[in-house]
Amino acid sequence: MSAAEFATVFFNLILVNNYVLVQFLGICPFLGVSKKLDSSAGMGMAVIVVMVVATAVTFPIQVFLLDANNLGYMQTIVFILVIAVLVQLIEITLKKYIPALYSSLGVYLPLITTNCCVLGVTILAAQDYVPVIETAGFGVAYLAALVCAAGAGVGFLVAMLLFCGVRQRVEAANPPASFKGLPITLVSAAITSMSFMGFGGLVENIVNALT
Amino acid sequence: MAEKQSKWKIFTAGIIRENPVLRLVLGCCSVLAVTTTLSGAVGMGLAMTFVLVCSNIFISALRKIIPAKVHLPCYIVIIATFVTVVQMVMQAYVPDLYKTLGVFISLIVVNCIILGRAEMFACKNTVLDSALDGLGMGIGYILTMALMGGIRELIGSGTLLGVTIIPESIDRMTVMNSAPGGFFVFGVLMAGCVWLENKMNKPIERKSCGDVMLEEIDAAKAEKGKGGAEA
Numbered sequence: 001m002s003a004a005e006f007a008t009v010f011f012n013l014i015l016v017n018n019y020v021l022v023q024f025l026g027i028c029p030f031l032g033v034s035k036k037l038d039s040s041a042g043m044g045m046a047v048i049v050v051m052v053v054a055t056a057v058t059f060p061i062q063v064f065l066l067d068a069n070n071l072g073y074m075q076t077i078v079f080i081l082v083i084a085v086l087v088q089l090i091e092i093t094l095k096k097y098i099p100a101l102y103s104s105l106g107v108y109l110p111l112i113t114t115n116c117c118v119l120g121v122t123i124l125a126a127q128d129y130v131p132v133i134e135t136a137g138f139g140v141a142y143l144a145a146l147v148c149a150a151g152a153g154v155g156f157l158v159a160m161l162l163f164c165g166v167r168q169r170v171e172a173a174n175p176p177a178s179f180k181g182l183p184i185t186l187v188s189a190a191i192t193s194m195s196f197m198g199f200g201g202l203v204e205n206i207v208n209a210l211t
Numbered sequence: 212m213a214e215k216q217s218k219w220k221i222f223t224a225g226i227i228r229e230n231p232v233l234r235l236v237l238g239c240c241s242v243l244a245v246t247t248t249l250s251g252a253v254g255m256g257l258a259m260t261f262v263l264v265c266s267n268i269f270i271s272a273l274r275k276i277i278p279a280k281v282h283l284p285c286y287i288v289i290i291a292t293f294v295t296v297v298q299m300v301m302q303a304y305v306p307d308l309y310k311t312l313g314v315f316i317s318l319i320v321v322n323c324i325i326l327g328r329a330e331m332f333a334c335k336n337t338v339l340d341s342a343l344d345g346l347g348m349g350i351g352y353i354l355t356m357a358l359m360g361g362i363r364e365l366i367g368s369g370t371l372l373g374v375t376i377i378p379e380s381i382d383r384m385t386v387m388n389s390a391p392g393g394f395f396v397f398g399v400l401m402a403g404c405v406w407l408e409n410k411m412n413k414p415i416e417r418k419s420c421g422d423v424m425l426e427e428i429d430a431a432k433a434e435k436g437k438g439g440a441e442a
Binding site: 022026033042111114197 | 314
């Protein structure tokens with residue numbers, strides 16, 4: 001895989017196959033936490049960190065531990081436990097060595113264990129990039145999985161921030177009584193999601209034009 | 212008699228009064244993602260119900276043994292075990308459905324309905340009550356999924372369970388099959404639900420799992436602010 005292909009994977013996950021708005025992963029924080037800008041930003045940053053670290057750990061586990069021993073069916077149990085442990089480890093490490101980062105992200109970390117986009121990205125990365133090992137070798141596949149995780153995380157952050165802005169406008173509006181609260185939030189999410197459909201094919205064309 | 216009444220009440224709670232999707236607003240990811248076809252929606256509902264009932268039974272049976280400090284990891288292991296069982300059964304007998312549902316079968320592990328019922332109900336009630344609660348919630352979930360899947364399949368592809376209902380000459384609204392359609396149908400369904408509640412003069416306050424998350428964040432921040440001020 002060339003650098004252009006990595007860039008395509010990364011930007012596709014932000015704009016075209018956005019995890020939240022197009023693939024419906026991590027809807028809970030998207031609908032709840034996006035009420036406040038600072039919380040959305042903090043949550044998004046924490047998700048990026050956890051997604052990349054979790055994929056960095058689970059991908060080799062999938063290849064060298066599960067697939068090597070024909071234990072593929074244990075994937076769900078192993079991955080969710082690894083994520084739960086990792087989140088705790090990240091929390092402890094940040095607290096000890098990078099207190100500045102801990103003070104801004106620490107609040108969000110415990111909530112991320114049960115966030116489905118983190119488990120989702122580890123499973124999808126394993127699904128998509130384990131077959132790549134045969135043609136391109138482990139190093140390239142591993143790097144691609146990490147790029148995928150980073151793209152998914154940045155996509156989550158972008159969706160949260162954009163939707164937070166949309167929401168503040170919606171809250172100032174006066175919808176029909178039945179639509180107040182969650183229903184109008186969902187309908188505005190539909191329109192935000194529709195705007196992301198407009199990016200289809202954009203990334204490939206830009207990358208092709210540049211290379 | 213009173214005893215029987217309450218068991219019946221526990222069972223029916225999940226179907227309408229405490230419908231997990233439209234009233235408690237739990238587990239929105241799968242509701243939005245796999246409802247493009249009626250069969251997929253019902254298949255997901257059945258898988259979810261199985262995991263919900265089994266995990267509720269086990270968690271409630273073990274509720275006095277599981278230490279409070281590590282209850283979440285314990286719940287996750289129990290739930291993940293049953294999800295793996297479902298995965299293997301589906302892979303063996305309905306491989307097509309398994310492919311359609313994809314990653315969302317694994318994601319049942321972190322679905323808020325199951326963790327939510329474990330925390331709200333199974334850890335405080337007897338095994339039988341928890342099983343009934345799981346079954347009721349599961350049926351409520353299946354019905355809502357079927358409703359959403361039916362609407363989306365009918366408008367999006369003009370079919371129901373693969374049978375053509377709307378003649379081919381009418382253009383399909385394919386947007387219903389893609390992501391925006393999911394958000395839109397869910398929003399409109401919920402608005403309908405709120406409208407009915409207002410008609411019956413029984414409005415409730417909806418609190419999704421995300422709202423609970425935001426509250427936790429705010430509480431943690433407030434506590435930290437207080438700690439910082441003291442230091």
